[in-house]
Amino acid sequence: MGSRQREERHGPIDGLAVSGSQVPAGREVSVDLVLEAVHGGVMATGAVRAPWVAECRRCLGVARGEVEAQVRELFEPDPHQPVEDDTYPLTGDQLDLQPLARDAVLLELPLAPLCTEGCLGLCPTCGANLNQGRCACPAAGGDPRWGALDVLRGQGD
Numbered sequence: 001m002g003s004r005q006r007e008e009r010h011g012p013i014d015g016l017a018v019s020g021s022q023v024p025a026g027r028e029v030s031v032d033l034v035l036e037a038v039h040g041g042v043m044a045t046g047a048v049r050a051p052w053v054a055e056c057r058r059c060l061g062v063a064r065g066e067v068e069a070q071v072r073e074l075f076e077p078d079p080h081q082p083v084e085d086d087t088y089p090l091t092g093d094q095l096d097l098q099p100l101a102r103d104a105v106l107l108e109l110p111l112a113p114l115c116t117e118g119c120l121g122l123c124p125t126c127g128a129n130l131n132q133g134r135c136a137c138p139a140a141g142g143d144p145r146w147g148a149l150d151v152l153r154g155q156g157d
Helices: 098-108 144-152
Strands: 004-012 028-038 041-055 062-076 088-091
Touching (some): 041 098
Parallel strands (some): 062 088
Antiparallel strands (some): 004 028, 028 041, 041 062
């Protein structure tokens, strides 16, 4: 078993965005890791956290939150025989944690963000935000494509 060391780092990483979700420019990404020397490399185990902001998929309002990714990644010193995407490079005694943090955050950013779990969205007729109250549109009738089934349940004509 190799030596262990705990490291915490904080700093902004530009360009963290996927499918409309993004880490706001200038906001810090936090990395809290235990680094352990293993077989000539370094195993990094811990968590990466970052705030995110996006447009709600239902009401188009602002959605925000924080992602937290658990990581366990190996940094290896041999750049001549890289195993693509399986390890990160170890240059001398320096670890560049930015690629690890970038990958972890991008994988955790929500693809279909919601402002709240119970978001009611927009009225399909008038576009009113239903989270702010009912709209003036008349209640929609049943979908006519299901009419035959309504008859079977005794709800038809």
